[in-house]
Amino acid sequence: MNYVIIGNSVAAVGAIRGIRSVDLEGNITVISRERHIAYGRPLISYLLGGLITEKRMAYLPEDFYENNRVNLLLNSEVVGVETDKKRVRLAAGDAIGYDSLLIATGGDPFVPPIEGMADKEKVFTFTTWDDAAKLKGIAHDIDRVVVIGGGLIGLKAAEGLHLLGKQIAVVELADRVLSSAFDRTAGRIVAKKMKANGIEVLTEETVVRIEGEGGVITGVTLKSGDFVPCDTVIVAIGVRPAAGFLKGSKIEVNRGVVVDDTMETSMKGVFAAGDVAEARDFFSGSKNPLPIWPDAYIQGDIAGCTMAGGEKTYSGGLAMNSIEFFKVSTISMGITNPADPSAYEVLTYQDLENYQYRKIILQGNLLVGAVLVGNVERAGILAGLIREKVDVAPFKDKLLAPDFGFILLPREIRSALFAPMGKVA
Amino acid sequence: MKRIYTLEDVCIGCHLCEVACVTEHSLSKDPVKAFLHEQARPISRCTVEEWDGGVISLSTTCRHCDEPDCLRACISGAIQKNDAGVVRIDTEQCVGCWSCVMACPYGAVQRNLAKKKANKCDLCPDRKNPACVDACPNRALVYKEGSQK
Ligand SMILES: Cc1cc2nc3c(=O)[nH]c(=O)nc-3n(C[C@H](O)[C@H](O)[C@H](O)COP(=O)(O)OP(=O)(O)OC[C@H]3O[C@@H](n4cnc5c(N)ncnc54)[C@H](O)[C@@H]3O)c2cc1C
Numbered sequence A: 001m002n003y004v005i006i007g008n009s010v011a012a013v014g015a016i017r018g019i020r021s022v023d024l025e026g027n028i029t030v031i032s033r034e035r036h037i038a039y040g041r042p043l044i045s046y047l048l049g050g051l052i053t054e055k056r057m058a059y060l061p062e063d064f065y066e067n068n069r070v071n072l073l074l075n076s077e078v079v080g081v082e083t084d085k086k087r088v089r090l091a092a093g094d095a096i097g098y099d100s101l102l103i104a105t106g107g108d109p110f111v112p113p114i115e116g117m118a119d120k121e122k123v124f125t126f127t128t129w130d131d132a133a134k135l136k137g138i139a140h141d142i143d144r145v146v147v148i149g150g151g152l153i154g155l156k157a158a159e160g161l162h163l164l165g166k167q168i169a170v171v172e173l174a175d176r177v178l179s180s181a182f183d184r185t186a187g188r189i190v191a192k193k194m195k196a197n198g199i200e201v202l203t204e205e206t207v208v209r210i211e212g213e214g215g216v217i218t219g220v221t222l223k224s225g226d227f228v229p230c231d232t233v234i235v236a237i238g239v240r241p242a243a244g245f246l247k248g249s250k251i252e253v254n255r256g257v258v259v260d261d262t263m264e265t266s267m268k269g270v271f272a273a274g275d276v277a278e279a280r281d282f283f284s285g286s287k288n289p290l291p292i293w294p295d296a297y298i299q300g301d302i303a304g305c306t307m308a309g310g311e312k313t314y315s316g317g318l319a320m321n322s323i324e325f326f327k328v329s330t331i332s333m334g335i336t337n338p339a340d341p342s343a344y345e346v347l348t349y350q351d352l353e354n355y356q357y358r359k360i361i362l363q364g365n366l367l368v369g370a371v372l373v374g375n376v377e378r379a380g381i382l383a384g385l386i387r388e389k390v391d392v393a394p395f396k397d398k399l400l401a402p403d404f405g406f407i408l409l410p411r412e413i414r415s416a417l418f419a420p421m422g423k424v425a
Numbered sequence B: 001m002k003r004i005y006t007l008e009d010v011c012i013g014c015h016l017c018e019v020a021c022v023t024e025h026s027l028s029k030d031p032v033k034a035f036l037h038e039q040a041r042p043i044s045r046c047t048v049e050e051w052d053g054g055v056i057s058l059s060t061t062c063r064h065c066d067e068p069d070c071l072r073a074c075i076s077g078a079i080q081k082n083d084a085g086v087v088r089i090d091t092e093q094c095v096g097c098w099s100c101v102m103a104c105p106y107g108a109v110q111r112n113l114a115k116k117k118a119n120k121c122d123l124c125p126d127r128k129n130p131a132c133v134d135a136c137p138n139r140a141l142v143y144k145e146g147s148q149k
């Protein structure tokens, strides 16, 4: 069996382990256009800010590729997939045949056309190790930065640059930062903390023009007409599934590569996982890209296992984010901003002075979402209740307790989780 | 693999498992010295939960899962499962992002806020039995071969 994996990040790693959990013999070839072995992509802001050294970027133990007998091709971009001939074409011209193919190419930063941007030198995106290294390399030449986009990546870039002592303004179209993962209150708490640290947060705003002369930026003009001086612009509006190279392959691509519950695409023998894939949502059942790290791993594992003949199915993508800004911890999971609030029950506790907030979202007797700010201890217990669809009616009123734990759950659940096998304690 | 199981009926909520855990992971491995003098004192990796003024209590700890959610969520690769099945955090590598805290359905990862590092049960690599198991006066903790659930 010849397995070929395009991309070499977390989804690929999940897949390599998934394949090897079933098949110790087959050949695995991993193709990546980056020059690095797998690294912690979310760590690039830590690297930029000087919180970690390059040595700690490595995501895997040194002997991982060798132990799993992976043939790793770095610096190689796949430019096409010929599904009829079962082979992928590389930019360098050669082709590699496969029996089973995994597309794990992640996302590409989305850069909309902005007036005045084309000829400017210091316009960057922020999604790769090399992006962070480039910014770090010219950091002495940066004083003021405008970050376009107040989502996770934008705020992470802002934080990294802030640690280097730069002046930063974040421009966000929505009415708050982190609007996709967090609700209004949590977004406001984070924005408050950012402002307290000298970062400007401009919501319900957008950059209409990048101003300057020649290649040099002098500032940006906003929709409101305001001018924000700066010498560098980071575009962090979001990532789009990196599926452009599949054109003509007959593999169904919607927003991402459409996959079923085993991560197989519309083409038999071709799988997709991670940020590039569009898989079933845990609650709605509709298919969406879910660009988060843990889910990329889980999808990769299912794809790899299935490719090798094992049986594993996806239980649906459950959004979850753990983000810490300026020592305020925030964790969100599931449905945090119900579109139709009347169908849900929402419990909250807040102490904004001390940056503490808890929100629990219920649908009938099921927990479907949570937002925690400040005290995030043991948040995963809530994730478990969501995933396992546990009837929370008997202890609903206790879900807001900061020390919520198993002791408040029915005894059968506790025993099933912690008691010795075959013994109901 | 061998795992730690809990018998809640015989747990008396004395928290000695937590004391033993902190001591085992301290520099001095002496409870008095660790609690009085060690500034960088570790925090316990097992959690004793109590309810109803202590009438019900149990000590919860890591299941060393077959497919650990903590490992899958960890953005730095600090969490690895070794060949024996033990799931450990490499503290050096950890960046304190708390993704593991978010993901672990057993609530078994703690935040050491002083060090900004996550911490969890490592099954005491320097001992035959985990310290918590040996410390429990009521044998409410059992260390034996068994599955995750
Ligand atoms: C700054 C930042 C912070 C983040 N923080 C978090 C966080 O805290 N928590 C969280 O859950 N998520 C976070 N994310 C998102 C997370 O990094 C992604 O969800 C995750 O990396 C997706 O993994 P993946 O394996 O699908 O793809 P990726 O990590 O995107 O990797 C895909 C790889 O494929 C390569 N590739 C693409 N096309 C080709 C081709 N044609 N040929 C060869 N190779 C190709 C790419 O170069 C890349 O190396 C963050 C992202 C960024 C940028």
Ligand code: SF4
Pocket: B061, B062, B063, B064, B065, B068, B069, B070, B071, B087, B103, B104, B105, B106, B107, B108, B109, B120
């Ligand atoms: S920390 Fe939690 S998820 Fe990780 S192995 Fe232990 S019980 Fe499983």
Ligand code: SF4
Pocket: B073, B074, B075, B076, B077, B078, B079, B089, B093, B094, B095, B096, B097, B098, B099, B100, B101, B117, B118
């Ligand atoms: S806190 Fe540390 S161990 Fe936990 S997920 Fe983050 S880097 Fe990994």
